[in-house]
Amino acid sequence: MTDPQPQQNQWKTLDKDLSRLVVLEQATAFLSRPLIAVGVALAFVAICALAAAMFTGGAPNSMIIIAAAAFGAYMALNIGANDVANNMGPAVGANALTMGGALIIAAVFETAGALIAGGDVVSTISGGIVAPSAVAEPHVFIWAMMAALIAASLWLNLATWLGAPVSTTHAIVGGVMGAGIVAAGFGAVDWGKMSQIAASWVISPILGGVVAAAFLAFIKGRINDVEDKISAARFWVPILIGIMAGTFATYLSIKGLKKVIDVSMGSALLLGLVIGLLSVLATRPIIRRQSEGMENRKKSLKALFGMPLVISAALLSFAHGANDVANAVGPLAAIVHAVADGGTAEKVQIPLWVMLIGAGGISFGLTLFGPKLIRMVGTEITKLNPMRAYCVALSAAITVIVASWLGLPVSSTHIAVGAVFGVGFYREWNAERKSRRSGIIKGKPVAPEERARRKLVRRAHVLSIGAAWVITVPLTALLSAGIFVVLNWLG
Structure with a gap:
């Protein structure tokens, strides 16, 4: 009779080898995920180039349009990867949305905003940064737009990889300015406009932070810190939702629906007031019903802000798609116009196939590469809950409206990230104020040295994001x- 022990050892060895293979397969799959995203992105760029080849139909200089379409798709991918995090990051950080849910909502509303209300007409020289007459030669104009598109795309790609949310508008403006200076000299640049853009580096985040902190202070004072929290919430939450609804109605009227309807600031504000009042009346019974049976504590209140936060994130995505799609396809449309008509007109109409490249690229970029910056904005700067994230979203919309009314050039990226910082710094200031009075943090005595060490905002992000903006x-x-120099030499 043979001893079964060697057979058992044989199977034991085989099990160990199979386990090693499983671990190796898992490690390979983990490492290959980024490569899959890059592969899908390259495939999208190639498809856009092929689509451009079909639409140009072998026309003269069609290779220029095909190359511009590829770079326009690349730019749109980077806008989706970097810029959309500002809209969805707070909702994800507050656990009002899962990452998957945020990606789906953002993709749908960004695409809808781009196709329904985006890109009706776009200034070929990016809002008057460079005078069109200064680059009247079509071939010089084409290479300038191409250089601006490539430069902005490369910087956005690097910023996303570094984890820095930056302004796509500022990136394309800088690209146009640099190529314009080489093409036509320093005198061609509108330096007054550039000084306004430089001022917005300071104005945008400060305005966003102050507005967000003010709303958070209001919520804490009127709802969180009162004795009967549920009754206070039943009164104030519908009003806050009404402010949100009215603000977004005004925001979308003046910023996101220019193609569908053109309204003045006064009409937009009146529309916002009416929708805000109707929203208060409509949501008051809903909030009363939702709050029935809730415990009288802060944690219960967070549920009341969840759905308004999701809706605000969706509306911000719609408005972003309507406005920022032009950063991707504006230079592309200008190149198409210059090649087809041989001119450098002040404004051009964006063809539908160009808009589809922009809308599709933003959605693909968000889905493939967006989660990194969504997590950074939502969780790594400061801790957010639904109430704090709601203040961030509301601040973004209100600040854009106020800035538009005052004629200040502001960046939606800077406003949203500034609002996150504002919420964090307000919490930090409020906690320090309370601890100075009692020497207690969260029920525990804490020494002054320890209080000074405890920070609710990561200082490293303040410096790195601020540097990226500048x-x-x-x-x-x-x-x-x-x-531009290289392209002009090759051309």
């Missing part, structure tokens, strides 16, 4: 200038 325009300008 260098966006000069860096893309230098990069674009170099690319």
Whole structure:
């Protein structure tokens, strides 16, 4: 009779080998995920280039349009990867949305905003940064737009990889400025406009932070810190939802629906007031019903802000798609116009196939590469809950409206991220104020040295994001200038 022990050892060895293979397969799959995303992105760029080839139909200089379509798709991918995090990050960080849910909502509403209300007409020289007459030669104009597109795309790609949310508008403006200076000299640049953009680096985040902190202070004072929290919530939450509804009605009227309906600021504000009042009346019974049986504590209140936060994130995505799609397809449309008509008109109509490239690229970029910055904005700067995230979303819309009314050039990216910082710094200031009075943090005595060490906002992100904002325009300008020289020499 043979001993079964060697057979058992044999199977034991085989099990160990199979386990090692499973671990190796898992590690390979984990490492290959980024490569899959890059592969899908490259496939999308190639499809856009092929689509451009079909629409140009072998026309003269069609290769220029095909190359511009590829770079326009690349730019749209980077806008989706970097810029959309500002809209969805707070909702994800507050656990009002899962990452998957945020990606789906953002993709749908960004695409809808881009196709329904985006890109009716776009200034070929990016809002008057460079005078069209200064680059009247079509071939010089084409290479300038191409250089701006490539430079802005490369910087956005690098910023996303570094985890820095930056302004796509500032990136394309810097690109146009750099190429324009090389093409037509410093005198061609509207330096007054550039000084306004530089001022917005300070104005945007401060305005966003102050408005968000003010709303958070109001919620804490009127709802969170009162004795009967549920009754206070039943009164104030519908009013806050009404403010949100009215604000977004005004926001979308003046910023996101220009193609569908053109309204003045006064009409937009009146429309917002009416919708806000109707929203208060409609949501008051809903909030009363939702709050029945809730415990009288802060944690219960968070549920009342969940759905309004999701809706605000969706509306911000719609408005973003309507406005920022032009950053991807504006230079592409200008190149198509210059090649087809041989001119550098002040404004051009964006063809539908160009809009589809922009809308599709933003959605693909968000889905493939967006989660990194969504997590950074939502969880890594400061801790958010539905109430704090709601203040961020509301601040973003209100600040854009106020800035438009005052004629201030502001960046939606800077406003949203500034609002997150504002919420965090307000919490930090409020906690320090309370601890100075009692020497207690969360029920525990804490020494002054320990209080000073405890920070609710990560300082590293303040410095890194601020630095990325400041260098966006000069860096893309230098990069674009170099690319223009190369393209002009090759052309």
